[in-house]
Amino acid sequence: MEKILVTFPAPSMAKILLKEYETVYNEEERVLSKDEIIELGKDATALLTTLVDKIDRDIIYSLPKLKVISNCAAGYDNIDIEAAKERRIAVTNTPGIVSKATADIAIALMLAVSRRIFEASSFLRAGKFEGWRFNLFQGLGLHRKILGIIGMGNIGKEVARRAIGFGMRVIYYSRHRIPEADEHVFSASYYPLEDLLRTADVISLHVPLTPETFHLINKERLMLLKPNAILINTSRGPVVDEEALIEALKEKRIYGAGLDVFENEPYIPEELMALDNVVLLPHIGTATVETRQTMLIDAIQNIVKVFAGEKPDSFVYLPE
Numbered sequence: 001m002e003k004i005l006v007t008f009p010a011p012s013m014a015k016i017l018l019k020e021y022e023t024v025y026n027e028e029e030r031v032l033s034k035d036e037i038i039e040l041g042k043d044a045t046a047l048l049t050t051l052v053d054k055i056d057r058d059i060i061y062s063l064p065k066l067k068v069i070s071n072c073a074a075g076y077d078n079i080d081i082e083a084a085k086e087r088r089i090a091v092t093n094t095p096g097i098v099s100k101a102t103a104d105i106a107i108a109l110m111l112a113v114s115r116r117i118f119e120a121s122s123f124l125r126a127g128k129f130e131g132w133r134f135n136l137f138q139g140l141g142l143h144r145k146i147l148g149i150i151g152m153g154n155i156g157k158e159v160a161r162r163a164i165g166f167g168m169r170v171i172y173y174s175r176h177r178i179p180e181a182d183e184h185v186f187s188a189s190y191y192p193l194e195d196l197l198r199t200a201d202v203i204s205l206h207v208p209l210t211p212e213t214f215h216l217i218n219k220e221r222l223m224l225l226k227p228n229a230i231l232i233n234t235s236r237g238p239v240v241d242e243e244a245l246i247e248a249l250k251e252k253r254i255y256g257a258g259l260d261v262f263e264n265e266p267y268i269p270e271e272l273m274a275l276d277n278v279v280l281l282p283h284i285g286t287a288t289v290e291t292r293q294t295m296l297i298d299a300i301q302n303i304v305k306v307f308a309g310e311k312p313d314s315f316v317y318l319p320e
């Protein structure tokens with residue numbers, strides 16, 4: 001009998017889709033501890049997880065019947081993939097559907113930082129608005145500015161599409177160069193990383209978190225940015241050296257930053273909270289009703305397909 005541990009309070013639709021299986025749900029809005037996952041999942045053949053569940057080697061080796069870990073997220077840095085491979089446990093994710101909602105949040109952050117939306121809104125709510133003033137909250141325009149996309153996968157491409165609509169010029173850096181035809185479709189030219197950092201007015205990060213991308217944006221690279229540059233991160237917090245970014249923002253070496261992700265979520269350094277030139281969001285890149293619903297359906301279908309010996313729509317690792 002297949003048995004699924006769902007680590008988060010999934011909507012009732014999950015129960016309908018999983019009705020044929022034995023299931024255990026965490027119904028509380030809190031992250032399960034390692035011991036709880038091991039205890040609740042002891043006979044589980046599948047785990048349905050989210051990005052806040054750290055599925056480490058201990059968990060993977062403590063669940064003897066496990067066949068599949070289905071992460072309801074695009075990123076999978078929360079899962080020890082090596083350990084899963086050693087035990088021949090499939091790991092699946094939901095990258096397709098998240099692109100548009102995440103790209104929307106990247107653009108929302110660009111506008112919020114460049115046009116100082118939250119500063120201006122707080123000013124008004126504080127009763128300080130005394131009428132139109134020539135110099136009131138002048139920000140920076142995006143039109144004709146250069147957007148540097150780092151990581152030209154599904155999300156990066158959606159950001160490029162949107163930015164073109166704002167009249168931006170798009171350049172990109174990616175581990176794998178996209179085909180020339182695609183560069184044409186997305187009106188994006190390839191730049192080596194350091195050149196992109198020196199050239200772009202707005203930089204948006206869309207890489208997965210891996211050992212190679214940890215602190216990809218470090219102190220030295222932040223030094224390359226233009227004085228009016230804006231950095232947007234909707235990928236994973238540790239891609240940016242947060243301490244180095246705080247220094248750059250404090251010293252006003254760049255114009256600002258828009259962050260949906262942080263190095264040690266949910267911890268946000270006080271110093272970051274205190275700055276005016278940064279917009280902070282609580283990791284809501286994929287948080288639309290439509291996207292979360294489809295992510296859940298996709299994640300469940302991935303489990304069902306692994307159970308049936310079929311190829312899931314998206315996987316990080318699938319045993320032969």
Ligand SMILES: O=CC(=O)O
Nearest residue numbers: 073074075098286
């Ligand atoms: O951060 C969200 C995701 O990886 O889906």
